[in-house]
Amino acid sequence: MTAHATRDHILAEATRLFVEEGYVGLSMRQLAERVGVSKAGLYYHFRDKESLFLAILTANLLEIEKIIQQARAAGVTARDKIERIFRDIFARTPEQQAIIRLASQEIDHLSPEARASFRQLYHQKFTFQIQAILQEGIDAGELRPMDARRATWILLGMMYPYFYPSHRKEMGDPMQALDLMLTIFFKGANAETPEG
Structure with missing residues (x-):
């Protein structure tokens, strides 16, 4: 998967999880597991949970x-x-x-x-x-x-x-x-x- 496709996949899954769990209820670990990437992989694309949410x-x-x-x-x-x-x-x-x-x-x-x-x-x-x-x-x-x-x-x-x-x-x-x-x-x- 290309970096752009991975980023889009992260955004799609994060959207679903934020809707289900809310901002406070969602951890980056949870998101990494759902997306199938490491936490480091998430942080490669987004500085932190706040920047992901803002995106x-x-x-x-x-x-x-x-x-x-x-x-x-x-x-x-x-x-x-x-x-x-x-x-x-x-x-x-x-x-x-x-x-x-x-x-x-x-x-x-x-x-x-x-x-x-x-x-x-x-x-x-x-x-x-x-x-x-x-x-x-x-x-x-x-x-x-x-x-x-x-x-x-x-x-x-x-x-x-x-x-x-x-x-x-x-x-x-x-x-x-x-x-x-x-x-x-x-x-x-x-x-x-x-x-x-």
Whole structure:
């Protein structure tokens, strides 16, 4: 196996194990056994567990960034763009979706420098992009005037529970709930009142 293929194999197995065990629960020894390499082999590719975890989180963010770019290019309205983004995110495997959860759940276990660096990247590649789409919708008159930053977190708050595999068992398929979430967000939960 080439060095590149070995690195990819380590990342794939580490992703599965981090999703199953969490950051604290996974040891490099455990990962080495699962991958079939020595601990020294792991450390050849990744300085430590933190750098391995950050590599997984960063790769995931870059994939999400591609999804957002494609949605922005193909979508017409803010709702259309947001719907495309979340349909594509929810179409990913549960393991890939769980990486988003891992980022928020396990970030406090990283060094302050790694936390700050990842948070900056997370906002740049994900939350600020959602915020920009909502702001464009506000500026175009599609959406009523509101704080786009706050609206972003409200929207993401509806989506995040579906990134927990255990919640999906209770809540069902996110694709089936997506239309309801978007309707509640974009139209509001209030019943329309007759004009008169």
